[in-house]
Amino acid sequence: MSFSLFGRGFRKIETVARAFKDHGFRKIGSVAKVFQGREFGRKPLFLALGVLVFASAALGIWYAAVPGPVKTAAPPEENRIAAPSAPAAESKTATRQDIDKAETLPEKADSGVAAAPQPAPGHSQAAAAPVHVLVQQARAEYDGGRYARAAEMLSELLRQNNVEATAQDQAKRLLADCSFQLAEGNNKKLLEAVDAYKRILDQHPDPSEGNDRAYFNLARTYEKLKFYYEAAAAMEKLLIRYPDSSLAVDAPFFIGEMNMKTGKTELAAARFEDFLSRRPDHPKAREATVNLVGIHLTGGRIDAARQHAQTALKRWPNLSELSPDALLNLGLAHYWSKEYAEAIRVLAVAASLYPAGEKTAVTLYVLGCTLFHAERPTAALAVFSRVKEMKPDSWEGDESTLAAANIGLARPDLKAPFFLTLAPAFRDPLEAYNQLLQKTRNHGLIERIRFQKAYGLWLKGRYEEAFREFHQVAATYPLGSFAAPSRDWMMASLEKILEEAFRKGDHTMVASLYFQIPVRELQQKLPFERLYGIGKSLAAVGLDAEAKSLWKALRRRAPDDRARELLAVSIARLDLDRRDAAEAQRDLQDIRRSADAGLQRETAAVQAGIDRLAGRRGEAILRYEEALNLPADQAGDPFLHRELAMLLDAEGRTPRAIDQYRKALQGLSADPERQATVLADGRIRLADSYVKEGSIQEGMKLLQDVSNTAPDASLRRWSWYRMGRALANQGNMTGADKAFGQVKGAGEDEFWGKVADFAREDAHWSRKFKDVIR
Incomplete structure (x- = not known):
């Protein structure tokens, strides 16, 4: 049932977690398995109900709050929902070995069901x-x-x-x-x-x-x-x-009760049904009917439980004659059937008749859940507060705190009375979760609380924290009831984080997230665009091998030909960055002439890079020009202009190089913060080209700008170094010495100190012997 009393029973839950829409609320399997296959009486079996009911109420409030990830699976559902009522406390059990070992049990020994005669x-x-x-x-x-x-x-x-x-x-x-x-x-x-x-x-x-x-x-x-x-x-x-x-x-009734005590509830149901069919007016008929209500609830047969509950209330309308356990089961039957008005009536009577009974806290808890579903959240919060007052350090009290916190997540707009015991948990659900985590040692409860805390963080837009919490639940409890939904919500959180990281260009964050989740799971849950972007971030931080491995895996399951060819071009670029022209050429060999102009441009650019590495500068220039002439809105345009400018400069075609550098700088200036280093380097190269062409003032202006704005100290020193050389060539030795002094600085860097000293000596020597050298 995982927290279905407050989760999957919401009227909104059908739109939030489709897994819950058919049967309302189901219990989490891991809780049920605790009670399967054991010998226990009705009391332990009812305690199982307590766990299930409590677990049921704790999940849904936040599930009802927002839809969450579209493909997120809710915690798994099972058939058991409730358990029958509990008898009096049991006495000390005798040693089975004391019984004559010659006694053998017939095969039908467990083939009955009923209440204890x-x-x-x-x-x-x-x-x-x-x-x-x-x-x-x-x-x-x-x-x-x-x-x-x-x-x-x-x-x-x-x-x-x-x-x-x-x-x-x-x-x-x-x-x-x-x-x-x-x-x-x-x-x-x-x-x-x-x-x-x-x-x-x-x-x-x-x-x-x-x-x-x-x-x-x-x-x-x-x-x-x-x-x-x-x-x-x-x-x-x-x-x-x-x-x-x-x-x-009375034998069928007796056998049925023994079956209940050994956990064979289905056999117990058969015995009770047989008993009622034979003796409908027997004094124990009411007890048998009420037992059937609990058994059918346990088996998840809500309709059958409701029918027996209606029969019991019709034949024996005096609720004061029923036991607390019977009243609780009747209330649960109507609760699971979403007949909240009748459930409230029965449970309220039970709480009034037995205000200090053994099951009063449980009854009040279910009453609180029912009130919430009946759209009376303030009353529900008051009832949960009463449970907390009655048993502050019990599991009922902890579950009530959990329920109040989840109401706070689902209905933060609710005006809750400040004097209620659980008002603080309602006002600050995340703090309530933290306090519960500090005090409990129950791993099943810890798993649920962590899951709910993670969801609360999600609702508040704290996606990185939510990701960590969901990841911890999935990693700590890989076989738990919340493992699968935690992984789904973790991937939903991941998408939110990736979206922000891509927007900021935070490649380090993307790479860090990549190593926290298995690649197979990433490929199953994330769309192609996200996965391709992760590869680009890995490459951006120098993890070329990881990027290449990811893209190769994606290529085998690419959604279409364009995606497959885009991956091939990207892999080729990685090989090109490694200066492996032959491997890059092999990467491109299967690419057909795509109709996508952007892909054509990228392919031409990579091919140009291959030609450049092979020393075919002329062909590389033609390829770059071909790429730039293609009509496509590519973020890589400034870099293509920059690559072409560097080739033209190397070929001595300085005027055309200047034109391409200008276009590159214009594109890079659109995002000066992210491209600050590349922008500074481009300005230095453009300044060099200006100086070559005799436009000294233009060049000096760019170098001065770099010396003031470049984010990297090395780039600033290179700008001063070039300024010093340009001034020395003009005969301004005073200005040259000042520029070289800026390069040397305070002598904190030995390399730059030597560069500055050499440049100064070379400038003065060249000035002194310029006539001889000429």
């Missing part, structure tokens, strides 16, 4: 033979409740040697009944009663008169020992071998 009245009735006078006297004592006196008289009779076999049989059966009555609360005496009944049955093979009562009381003895499987087996023998016995009337 009342102890069988009376004693074992012997055959219709004449009754010995001492047996008659002992029976009178037995009927008067004087079991010890009756047992003493029967033991005296059995010690006599002249007693007929029939009288001995009568005495042994009645003595066994006395032992049963006297053994109440004494497991050793109960085991002796078991031995006595087994001896009787061994000495009188079926069918024998009186064996029906022996089986009946043997079953009751086993029940008191909490040997529920054996109790069901003994009662099953009675039902099969003596179907017409008056004692067989």
